[in-house]
Structure formats: C-alpha cells, structure tokens
Amino acid sequence: VDDATAYGKGLADQFKKAAQEKEGLHVVLHEATNDKATDFRAILTKIKKLRPDAIFYGGMDATGGLFAWQAKQLQITAKVLAGDGVCTENLANLAKDATDNVICSQAGMALEKMPGGAEFEKKYLKRFETPIQIYAPFTYDAVYIIVEAMKRANSIDPAKILMEMPATNHAGLPVRA
Structure with a gap:
C-alpha cells in the first residue's frame, strides 16, 4: 500500500520490485491511498481476506501510524513493514498499541x-x-x-x-x- 506521493509510491514500487526478485515472496496486492487519508478500513478489509504474512506501507507517519492502528483494530496479524517516514517519534502516538506490529527500515546506522x-x-x-x-x-x-x-x-x-x-x-x- 502506498500514499500516492513520490516518496510513498517510490518506496512501495522498490519494495515490490525487490520482493518479486526473491524466491518464495509473492506480492498479492498493491493498493494506493493518499497522504491525507484517515480511514484505511476498505483497503485493510481487502488485505485481510488475502491473509498476507506482511503488509508494506509506503508513506509518512501521519498516515502510516493510523494504517497500522486500524490494521490491528481489524485483527490483522500480518506485520506492517514501513520506511523511515513512518518510523518517527510520532509513531507511538499515531499507531497506539499497534507499534509492536510495525517493522521499520532506516537508512544509515542506528x-x-x-x-x-x-x-x-x-x-x-x-x-x-x-x-x-x-x-x-x-x-x-x-x-x-x-x-x-x-x-x-x-x-x-x-x-x-x-x-x-x-x-x-x-x-x-x-x-x-
């Protein structure tokens, strides 16, 4: 899932490309939302039916945190993988109790x-x-x-x-x- 911005779509496209090059990984869906979205339930309901092992979210913290929180509300157990734009100090406030289900990438050394x-x-x-x-x-x-x-x-x-x-x-x- 990406937020249709150059950053979010770029991340999602690169993730999809890398995943498709790995044996045993299958991208089952690629959806787009927007960077102002607050309700991801329609996309997440579609994703839940596919029962993925992980969900990649390309975007920023304001939408990514809500995305992860709503995924947990819908009892989606797949990990939410996200880029550094989601993984800010604001993530805990936005994703609430879903932060343990978010895995972040980070450029450079921690x-x-x-x-x-x-x-x-x-x-x-x-x-x-x-x-x-x-x-x-x-x-x-x-x-x-x-x-x-x-x-x-x-x-x-x-x-x-x-x-x-x-x-x-x-x-x-x-x-x-």
Missing part, C-alpha cells in the same frame, strides 16, 4: 550503534530539549564536512567548495570512537 551516538544524543537533548530526529547525526556530519571544505576553498562559491569536499577527512558519528 544512533544507538554509532560509537559517538550516545554522547551526541545527550548534547542534542540538552541543546534542543526535544527528541533527536532520525537524520540529525548525518546532517551534523554533513555540515562539518561542508564547513571544512569552505575553509579550505576560502570561498562561499559552491563550485569551489565542491572541489574541496573530497579532501575532507572527517570522522563522523557512525565511526567516531
């Missing part, structure tokens, strides 16, 4: 596995007084790489900065010990 992750999270919480956003560690590292390249280029010209970026030696959070 914060808790990063050697510098715990310290970064502590400083982030102190500074911003809000839970860390999923891509904050990567954005943090990207800013440092760009700033170092700007210093070496002694310029704010994007072309000159780009020429200096490969020379940056930055131990990012995922590898910092």
Whole structure:
C-alpha cells in the first residue's frame, strides 16, 4: 500500500520490485491511498481476506501510524513493514498499541550503534530539549564536512567548495570512537 506521493509510491514500487526478485515472496496486492487519508478500513478489509504474512506501507507517519492502528483494530496479524517516514517519534502516538506490529527500515546506522551516538544524543537533548530526529547525526556530519571544505576553498562559491569536499577527512558519528 502506498500514499500516492513520490516518496510513498517510490518506496512501495522498490519494495515490490525487490520482493518479486526473491524466491518464495509473492506480492498479492498493491493498493494506493493518499497522504491525507484517515480511514484505511476498505483497503485493510481487502488485505485481510488475502491473509498476507506482511503488509508494506509506503508513506509518512501521519498516515502510516493510523494504517497500522486500524490494521490491528481489524485483527490483522500480518506485520506492517514501513520506511523511515513512518518510523518517527510520532509513531507511538499515531499507531497506539499497534507499534509492536510495525517493522521499520532506516537508512544509515542506528544512533544507538554509532560509537559517538550516545554522547551526541545527550548534547542534542540538552541543546534542543526535544527528541533527536532520525537524520540529525548525518546532517551534523554533513555540515562539518561542508564547513571544512569552505575553509579550505576560502570561498562561499559552491563550485569551489565542491572541489574541496573530497579532501575532507572527517570522522563522523557512525565511526567516531
């Protein structure tokens, strides 16, 4: 199921393609909703009749959380697989007691596995007084790489900065010990 956005449809299409390339996996249905939807019962009822092992949802947390919650309300036991757009700090509020049935993908290394992750999270919480956003560690590292390249280029010209970026030696959070 996807939310018909470029992001959600793109995820669902890639999931479907990868699943079809795996022996033993069968995509039995591909449905679309929209990114403003709040009632997924018609789609979920159709899915329930097919008794899938898993349901992929391509979209964001506002719809994905409700989708997972309504699936549980309809007593669908299939796991809901979702991308990082669904798997935000808002998921618990939106999916309520269905979060245990949601499996999330995440690009990059999980914060808790990063050697510098715990310290970064502590400083982030102190500074911003809000839970860390999923891509904050990567954005943090990207800013440092760009700033170092700007210093070496002694310029704010994007072309000159780009020429200096490969020379940056930055131990990012995922590898910092």
